[in-house]
Amino acid sequence: MRSLQDILAISVERKGSEEAILDGITPPRSAEALRACPDDRWLAAMTRSIFNAGFNWKVVDSMWPGFETAFRGFDPAACAMMDDAWFDSLVTDTSIVRHGPKIRAVQENAVYLQTQADTHGGYGAFIAGWPPDRFADLLAHLKAEGTRLGGATGQYFLRSMGVDGFILSRDVVARLIAEGVIDKPPTSKSAMQAVQAAFSAWHRSSGRPLTEISRILATSIG
CATH class of the missing domain: 1.10.340.30 (Hypothetical protein; domain 2)
Structure with missing residues (x-):
């Protein structure tokens, strides 16, 4: 698995600058x-x-x-x-x-x-x-306890409210596969825990919120 800095370099090469990559991102709420x-x-x-x-x-x-x-x-x-x-x-x-x-x-x-x-x-x-290091557990909770709040719906709901987390878009999933984190779109609990572990590692090493990490991964592909 590459460091987030290495993935950021791929994104910068594709998008021109870090500012362009992170443009429009609203910082997570406290x-x-x-x-x-x-x-x-x-x-x-x-x-x-x-x-x-x-x-x-x-x-x-x-x-x-x-x-x-x-x-x-x-x-x-x-x-x-x-x-x-x-x-x-x-x-x-x-x-x-x-x-x-x-x-x-x-x-x-x-x-x-x-x-x-x-x-x-x-x-x-x-x-x-x-x-943030239990975001996958929160998604699992929404799926189990809420109604129609599983998958991307729960992810977009939390993002819209300023909760720090990732969105597993097609491009983010493609980067996670390329980094060997998962081998296909994550649907099982073990796969989601692997995704969480990767995001948590990038979060600890970079100090960046999961929201930014998600964007960096997406723009390294799409």
């Missing part, structure tokens, strides 16, 4: 900022990532004010208690994407979120308690 984020914004971000999956993101963006209204500001207590009448009205509401299973996921994720928030004093506090 633990304090994650804790301060209201629970409704976490549920909103979960929902947005779920509806973006397999759909045109620009359409979801343009309809987002309708989502905020339809789901009552994503108040977790309200969404957790969604009754059949509300659900039925949502699946015919033209101000949102009318996808029944994804609409039901909002209710189920509101219940999940409330459980964690009640235990930890807020969902942000729960997320802030996960260090």
